[in-house]
Amino acid sequence: MPTRSHNLKAITGLIRRSGTEVSLKRHDHIVQRGERPDAILLLQEGWAARYSQLPDGRRHISHFYLPGDLCDLGWLVSTSAGQTVSALTAIKAISIDRSVIEEQLGNNADFAHCVAVDSLLRLEAQAAWLATLGRRPAAERLAQLFCELYLRIRRKDKTCDVECAFPLSQQHLADFTGMSAVHVCRTLRSMKDIKLLDLQRRRLRIPDFSHLASTCAYTGGYLDEAIS
Known part of the structure; x- marks a missing residue:
């Protein structure tokens, strides 16, 4: 079976071939909590953050997206975004409609396995950070x-x-x-x-x-x- 790294390269290759270049300004929302993300982005330049915001304006950042990152494979297994994702700097990215990747997931078991493993690793990272933030x-x-x-x-x-x-x-x-x-x-x-x-x-x-x-x-x- 192809390695996860191989499958990720296949996904990013698909985005580079079939996607569209987009630019975002600092503070632009990539997706807001509760929205259905319509696209997956491959960041080329710039940083973004995923966060939750309290009613009084305080926020907790749970993840930083760096150049070269996909934003966000987790959206493929959810109907709506659980947290807001916004640009921390100006961003250049390649955007692809999620339906294009979803079609590949339906036809390619290795792609589907890659998304599942990515979700598992995110949970492991969150568990590590829960211990750190708590203790x-x-x-x-x-x-x-x-x-x-x-x-x-x-x-x-x-x-x-x-x-x-x-x-x-x-x-x-x-x-x-x-x-x-x-x-x-x-x-x-x-x-x-x-x-x-x-x-x-x-x-x-x-x-x-x-x-x-x-x-x-x-x-x-x-x-x-x-x-x-």
Whole structure:
């Protein structure tokens, strides 16, 4: 049976061949909670986030989409989006009508298996983050997030030496980790002081990834097969 990686390349290849280029501005909604997503996007440039918003405006970000990610295979197994997805930066993407991929899923068992495995890996990632958000202190939460995002960026060949572009603000980090922006700022300063990382001018620098990973016992297991 073809590997999941092979099937994902087949899906992204289909999108590149049959999709349409689209552009979004910062803050544009890709889909809003409760809507039926009509298209799957392959991000080329820019970052997006999936989040829930409380009545008073507070929000919790549950996932970041990076260049090279599909947004979102999970929509193929649901009638409506459970969370809003919005552009955090300007985005260039290739969009394909979901019906085109759904037709392939109906005719190709390997494609269907790929979507099922992707859903399982997302659940595993969510379980890992539930444990982190429920039990780990601030520095460990941020360390895990930086490790995860840096690995995902590196796997897309978007790192240079020990640095990469990192457009997230301290408020984005706070909305993901359940902290205040002030607490994030103080924690980042402490992590910089002991040379775990340096984040400034939209650039992330991790001098020693293994050192950072050891502070939160990060293994990246749920990223072994993940694509987004």
